[in-house]
Amino acid sequence: MATNNSRALARAMLSPAxxxxxxWMVVPLVMTIYFSFLDYNLFMPGEHDFIGLLNYEFFLTDPAFVDSFFNTIILVVGVLFITLVGGTGLxxxxDQAIYGRNFVRIMVLAPFxxxxxxxxxxxxxxxxxxxxGLFAYFATSLGFEPIDFLSQMPLTSxxxxxxxxxxxFASLILLTAIQSLDREQLEAAELDGAGKFSRFRFMVxxxxxxxMTAVVxxxxxxxxxIFAEILVTTAGGPGNASTNISYLIYSQSLLEFDVGMGSAGGLVAVIIANIVAIFLMRMIGKNIEG
Amino acid sequence: MSIKNSNRSKLFYTGLAWLISTAIFFPILWTFLTSFKTEAEAISAPPSLFFFDWTLENYREVMERSPYFRHFWNSVVISVGSSLLGLLIAVPAAWSMAFNSTKRTKNILMWMLSTKMLPPVGVLIPIYLLFRDLGLLDSLTGLVVIMTLINLPIMTWMLYTYFKEIPGEILEASRMDGATIGEEILYVLAPIALPGIASTLLLNIILAWNEAFWTLILTAAKAAPLTAFIASYSSPEGLFYAKLSAASTLAIAPIIILGWFSQKQLVRGLSFGAVK
Known part of the structure; x- marks a missing residue:
């Protein structure tokens, strides 16, 4: 009886969330799916005709989609690579014995x-x-031509x-993890003649x-x-050079008012995210238990 | 010999660490310093690091030209409001999963996490149209609701990892001693759970303060928080580096200070308890 009661209470506490x-997941998603089959532009009031998969066809065959797809991948992989390698190094x-470690850590953390x-x-x-810009100043004072970062290499910028x-973020998480490493084991390995590299490779x-799984x-x-960074720097340009999928869909739906196409794009983004999520969930399922 | 050696390596690592961390921190420092320069000095070559005529003129102008405090207040309402509202929903949920875990608990947690992976653009149009029809565009209420929903999974996860560490025996002991449910919550559980709840609150305020998708898309002027206020500086007119710096400093200072206090919570909260 008591357990039944408390089970009901537990369910009642859990259900609002x-x-x-x-x-939050289902309602907008169903609406997106519905809109994605319509010929629906906010500028053209009146009937929204059902046009089947036409929006998807337009979206997927648009060269802008292909560009933005690869830009998204380059952006994600590039940043992951830099932050994981740099974060591990940092x-x-x-983790070494250094003077003023707390202050150093505060400085490193600030950009987050x-x-x-x-x-x-x-x-x-x-x-x-x-x-x-400061980079241009350094370039000119060293006798180089200054680089116009955001038009010459927008995605890299x-x-x-x-x-x-x-x-x-990566540094802080990895630092916290390193600090929980068993020091005695490391010292024992050192005494047994394990070099710096093999200690790093096989223990750290x-x-x-x-x-790292959590960071990824x-x-x-x-x-x-990513959206805001693109919006205020390059607005996706020049051309589509720095447009990612998020930004592409934003510009199609809210700048060109094409609800149908934007919805089709949104759904494609959801599918891509799901494919990525399946991989990630497998990883996390292995590495993090609830 | 070996002490001398380790001293030398300590100095070496210290130098290297200070060099790199200063480089990482430099853009923030540079913004801070530039905010006290005149516009002419802000773009002077060679740039001056510390030796210029310090002025507060930029801050005065930023506050005069735009209702800075209104945007600041909007940021406060959105981040604090959504975090408190989120707690109200997440605390019972996390509590129930931590102390009455069933076979499904792990699945529910994973499912919650997966909602976080839904890209915002996937639901951009319905949310935009719903907000338009409900008159919620450019309103604080709308943003608080959205921000609560997008941070709810992280809040629940984070609280769950905290609650999970509270030994269940404490509850049994207090029940044996004849405590009512009310007493149990007030005198036994609240004091143990409070630090975790406070950490969750802090981290979520930071995340909501810096959120820059929905805040940019769903606001115009009235409800625009600091993220949107700063974005309005993306199309410059004339000399503006010093003013941009002053506005930026005003926007990030409060949260950087809060953030420094929350380092540990950040690790734990954002790694879903995987790293403590």
Whole structure:
């Protein structure tokens, strides 16, 4: 009796969260699917004809989609690579006995708390601007032609900006993980003649795999839908050079008012995210137990 | 010999760490310093690091030209409001899963996490149209609701990992001693659970403060938080580096300070308890 009661109570406590998330997931998604079959432009009121899969055909065969698909992958993989490698290096460095470690850690962590619009605008104007930016100043004073980062290498520039935002996160997680490593084991291995490299390869790295999984998971969630950084720096350009899927769909639906096409694109984005998610969930299922 | 050696390596690593961390921190420092320069000094070559005439003019102008405090207040309402509302829903859910875990608990947790993977653009149009029809565009209420929903999975996960560490025997012991449910919650559970709840609150305020998809798309002027306010600086008119810096400093200072206090929680919360 008591257990039945408490079970009912437990269910009652859990259900608001589950129901809300279910609604949040299902209602808009069903609407997106519905719109994606319609010829629906906000500029053209009146009937929205059912046009079957035409929106999907237009979206998927649009060269802009192919560009933005690869841009999305390059962006995610590029940032993941930089932050994982850089983060591991930094974590090992900060794990050494150094003076003022807490202060150093605070400095390294700070970019994570900078809102995306601020970091993108600061980098765009004060560092990457070809006339007044700091990089241009250093280039000219060394006798080089200044680079116009955002028009000559827009995607790389965005990767740099986003990596700067996420490197602190990776470093902090990996540092915390390294600090939980058993020191005595490491010392024993050293006494047994294991070199620096093999200690890193066979002891530190395996120990970090769980933390790395967490970093990859969280970063991928956020990196797949990068938006603000592109909006305020390049607006996707020049051409489609720095358009990712999120930005493409935004511009089709809210700048060109094509609800049908935007919805079809949104659904494609959901499918891509799901494919990625399946991989990630497998990884996390192995590495993180509830 | 070996002490001397380890001293030398300590100095070496210290130097290297300070060099790299200063480089990483530099854009923030540079923004902060530029905010006290005149526009002419902000773009002068060679750039001056510390030796210029410090001025507060930019801050005065930023606040005069735009209702900075309104945007600040909007950010506060959205981030704090959504985090508190989220707690109200997430605490019971996490509690129930931590102390009455069933076979399905792990699946529910994984499913919650998977909702976080739904890309915002996938639901952009329905949300936009629903908001338009309900008159929620550019309203704080709408943003608080959205922000609560997108952070609910992380909140529940984070609270779950905290609650999971509370030994269930404490509850049994207090029940044996004849505590009512009310007493149990007030005197036994609340004091143990409070630090975890506070950490969750802090981390979610930070995440919501910096969220820059829905806040940019669903607001215009009235309900625009600081993220959108700063985005309005993306099309410059004339000299503006110093003013951009002043506005940026105002937007990020409060959250950087809060963030520094939340380092540990951040690790735990964002790694879903995998790293503590």
């Amino acid at each position: 589950v129901i809300l998330l279910l609604i 974590a090992i460095l900060l 708390f900078v809102m995306p619009t601020v970091s993108a605008l600061v980098w765009k104007n004060m560092f990457m601007n070809p006339v007044n 965005i990767i740099i900006i986003v990596s700067w935002q996420w490197l602190p 790295l395996p120990h970090l795999s769980r933390a 998971l969280i970063e991928t969630i956020f990196l797949l839908s």
